[in-house]
Amino acid sequence: MNAALSYADEHFDTFVDQLEDLLSIPSVSTDSTYTDEVQRAAQWVAEHLRERGVHHAEVAETDGHPVVYAEHLTGNDKPTVLVYGHYDVQPPDPLDEWDTPPFDPTRRNDTLYARGACDDKGQMFMHLKALESYLESDGEPPVNLKFVIEGEEEIGSEHLAPFLRAHRDRLDADVVLISDTSMFSEDVPSITYGLRGLAYAEVTLQGPNRDLHSGVYGGAVENPANALAALIADLHDDEHRITIPGFYDNVRPLTDAERETYAELPFDEDAWADAVGVEAVRTEGGYSVLECLSARPTLDVNGIWGGYTGEGAKTVLPAKASAKISMRLVPEQTPTEIYDKLEAHLDAQVPDTMTMTFRRLHGGRPVLVDRTSPAMQAAQTAMGEVMGTEPTFVRHGGSIPIVADFKDLLGLDSVLMGFGLDTDAIHSPNEHFGLDRFRAGIQSIIRFHQHYAAA
Amino acid sequence: MNAALSYADEHFDTFVDQLEDLLSIPSVSTDSTYTDEVQRAAQWVAEHLRERGVHHAEVAETDGHPVVYAEHLTGNDKPTVLVYGHYDVQPPDPLDEWDTPPFDPTRRNDTLYARGACDDKGQMFMHLKALESYLESDGEPPVNLKFVIEGEEEIGSEHLAPFLRAHRDRLDADVVLISDTSMFSEDVPSITYGLRGLAYAEVTLQGPNRDLHSGVYGGAVENPANALAALIADLHDDEHRITIPGFYDNVRPLTDAERETYAELPFDEDAWADAVGVEAVRTEGGYSVLECLSARPTLDVNGIWGGYTGEGAKTVLPAKASAKISMRLVPEQTPTEIYDKLEAHLDAQVPDTMTMTFRRLHGGRPVLVDRTSPAMQAAQTAMGEVMGTEPTFVRHGGSIPIVADFKDLLGLDSVLMGFGLDTDAIHSPNEHFGLDRFRAGIQSIIRFHQHYAAA
Numbered sequence: 001m002n003a004a005l006s007y008a009d010e011h012f013d014t015f016v017d018q019l020e021d022l023l024s025i026p027s028v029s030t031d032s033t034y035t036d037e038v039q040r041a042a043q044w045v046a047e048h049l050r051e052r053g054v055h056h057a058e059v060a061e062t063d064g065h066p067v068v069y070a071e072h073l074t075g076n077d078k079p080t081v082l083v084y085g086h087y088d089v090q091p092p093d094p095l096d097e098w099d100t101p102p103f104d105p106t107r108r109n110d111t112l113y114a115r116g117a118c119d120d121k122g123q124m125f126m127h128l129k130a131l132e133s134y135l136e137s138d139g140e141p142p143v144n145l146k147f148v149i150e151g152e153e154e155i156g157s158e159h160l161a162p163f164l165r166a167h168r169d170r171l172d173a174d175v176v177l178i179s180d181t182s183m184f185s186e187d188v189p190s191i192t193y194g195l196r197g198l199a200y201a202e203v204t205l206q207g208p209n210r211d212l213h214s215g216v217y218g219g220a221v222e223n224p225a226n227a228l229a230a231l232i233a234d235l236h237d238d239e240h241r242i243t244i245p246g247f248y249d250n251v252r253p254l255t256d257a258e259r260e261t262y263a264e265l266p267f268d269e270d271a272w273a274d275a276v277g278v279e280a281v282r283t284e285g286g287y288s289v290l291e292c293l294s295a296r297p298t299l300d301v302n303g304i305w306g307g308y309t310g311e312g313a314k315t316v317l318p319a320k321a322s323a324k325i326s327m328r329l330v331p332e333q334t335p336t337e338i339y340d341k342l343e344a345h346l347d348a349q350v351p352d353t354m355t356m357t358f359r360r361l362h363g364g365r366p367v368l369v370d371r372t373s374p375a376m377q378a379a380q381t382a383m384g385e386v387m388g389t390e391p392t393f394v395r396h397g398g399s400i401p402i403v404a405d406f407k408d409l410l411g412l413d414s415v416l417m418g419f420g421l422d423t424d425a426i427h428s429p430n431e432h433f434g435l436d437r438f439r440a441g442i443q444s445i446i447r448f449h450q451h452y453a454a455a
Numbered sequence: 456m457n458a459a460l461s462y463a464d465e466h467f468d469t470f471v472d473q474l475e476d477l478l479s480i481p482s483v484s485t486d487s488t489y490t491d492e493v494q495r496a497a498q499w500v501a502e503h504l505r506e507r508g509v510h511h512a513e514v515a516e517t518d519g520h521p522v523v524y525a526e527h528l529t530g531n532d533k534p535t536v537l538v539y540g541h542y543d544v545q546p547p548d549p550l551d552e553w554d555t556p557p558f559d560p561t562r563r564n565d566t567l568y569a570r571g572a573c574d575d576k577g578q579m580f581m582h583l584k585a586l587e588s589y590l591e592s593d594g595e596p597p598v599n600l601k602f603v604i605e606g607e608e609e610i611g612s613e614h615l616a617p618f619l620r621a622h623r624d625r626l627d628a629d630v631v632l633i634s635d636t637s638m639f640s641e642d643v644p645s646i647t648y649g650l651r652g653l654a655y656a657e658v659t660l661q662g663p664n665r666d667l668h669s670g671v672y673g674g675a676v677e678n679p680a681n682a683l684a685a686l687i688a689d690l691h692d693d694e695h696r697i698t699i700p701g702f703y704d705n706v707r708p709l710t711d712a713e714r715e716t717y718a719e720l721p722f723d724e725d726a727w728a729d730a731v732g733v734e735a736v737r738t739e740g741g742y743s744v745l746e747c748l749s750a751r752p753t754l755d756v757n758g759i760w761g762g763y764t765g766e767g768a769k770t771v772l773p774a775k776a777s778a779k780i781s782m783r784l785v786p787e788q789t790p791t792e793i794y795d796k797l798e799a800h801l802d803a804q805v806p807d808t809m810t811m812t813f814r815r816l817h818g819g820r821p822v823l824v825d826r827t828s829p830a831m832q833a834a835q836t837a838m839g840e841v842m843g844t845e846p847t848f849v850r851h852g853g854s855i856p857i858v859a860d861f862k863d864l865l866g867l868d869s870v871l872m873g874f875g876l877d878t879d880a881i882h883s884p885n886e887h888f889g890l891d892r893f894r895a896g897i898q899s900i901i902r903f904h905q906h907y908a909a910a
Binding site: 196198200207208209210212213214215216217218219220221222223225226228229230231232233234235236276277278279280281282283284289292293294296298299300301302303304305306307308309310312313314315316317318321322323324326328351352353354361362396397398399 | 731809
């Protein structure tokens, strides 16, 4: 391991040069004008792995953008780590807000600026460099490695689950290792052990058979926009608890240990609120901001529309009104259960003057990984050695559907050892990745392999 | 009068031919590609009046489309009737739903089909024909007549109030006579004596300074769309009464006589609900459908929007959400008073996590005309003689801002003696006007002048 760490140190500048090469490919997955570039990025990654001496690397076609699959298996006695990452990136718009062009990677102040520098080309690339460091020094890494590097993460990973299903046997492993998340802060390294799930619905109330004149019909035709507002208002109580019957039935309570961890995290609530631009926060009664942001379920209107929304005053009584309503879930809630409960609750409230349609748009299960597992402990040790501070375990409020997929389809837990920061401007202009974190990531991965193999 | 009535009867076919000529001009006021046609229609009306021997008729330019102003004054001892109407029409879209072209007037089954046939070219033209019938038979009408025929009714009459203000002295009259409304039904002729007012606001709640990720921020950042829904839901109680403090303070109660009139009107609630496409009606507690549609104030969301409203599931916690909220007013409510009460009420409810902006978009005063006035009685008598049934007095749920303008700016009450039917498809494809009603309108106006002069 020491030889691998030394190799990584000595070749760090070359690693950055190589990453810049990959970052210069505009592999924007959502825009079909970039389809060839997405393909080129996939070929680049596979070729880069092959050039490093990886046993097998291929560009596996899907019904969408391809998956780069690679494996380097060196012993049945070694544990197998499946690395997941993605080579596609978000669109760079608005272009004129970038200080330097998004696909012309630029180093400033020990920081690399480019679309994908952090999300996820930079973080994914650390895994390739960790393997290379072993191959070029110790000969072989202490673990078997498989790589699934997809090209559709930024557009919903539609073809990843079919790929996992189709290659279930080949993807057999002991754990999934992913670097596509952020640390709590630069000073507080962290490993994500929980993610929220999602149940995202679209609700439409249909009243009259056409838009009506609000003067002629207002007063006896109930208004779907008013009624929808009433349904939505009724979903929270005064304590900002969600009122859907049974909504909290399957919520696993926070343990005392978890609440202690939350309480110990350095968190400046005022600064956080300032950054978001709000005068005050609003949390579920009895829980802290950090708990509510990641370990408690929520319900938010993501969109609402109905009637006349242009300039000026049009006196329409709308025929219908709609809202997108999503709930973030925590273990052991499931999307199906929560969809059922929301739909039944709304059904019971819909006025007899109108009809409701309820569509289930997108669901994902919440994730909670056992922090005491060998892989999680290995990650904590490895990262702690590199960062000088033992990382804390944190839960994250968002959803990473592929983590649930790895669990559901392959039975694998994921270790979310990410080196991003919330300030890295991923999905925004001037995305960047501190080179110190790029370095720390490579070293942490090298050490993870060693500790995990020894566990 | 009898000679005038006979003249009108004998020349009825010619009248229809002339009306068809006017209807063939596509004077669509909202579409600037038709500006020349709007101008042409104004010239046509003025010229038509001059050709009939009217003392004065001019096309008065405004900052928008012109007003046709005419006067025929024949005696200081006669009362003066100011006729209001409009020569502009709604756009004809969707064109492919017309059985015959909208600007190629067509007679079928004693009905005239064309855009503007009823609203308002056909009804306005009845007044020109009534005057002509006097001029060509009795020599002079028994009243002085002034005409204000505008070209912007379908786009909000923006330049009419300035015109009334600028010509206040010249427009001095005893009453305004308008044929631009519908009768209760073909079997129940009616005269409109009440109109609701309007206070139309736009409310925006601003929470965070940008759209946020609902996974990362949901749970501690209060959602403006949810909060707006709560504000709206809170505006009605379980009896569908409006909860704004003081909202009903200035509402003039329905008199027993009025409630009796409402109760006597033939009204098939089920058929009405069927036509609108609702399973049930929803009225303010203690009031009938007809009362709620015209004599009680209402509050409706006319439009609502916020967050992501496209296809699929975007997990955004919106920075802001907006609604257009309008209230129909009844005497003696005023727009200013009601705006003030709504704004104060919402202000008190806005969560401390966000800010509200409140814009007053469009206000209009309610109108209630004394049914016992000489003009109203003359109208009732005239229309009753022609229709064979004495017309009932009804209140209408909509607003006709110009009626309030005539009251506020000129001090004049309006007699709303209209001959339309709700089934005439005004503003829709295949607009039409029954020729029996066109004929009855002309005769009623001739009789009105006589009865009003004799009162």
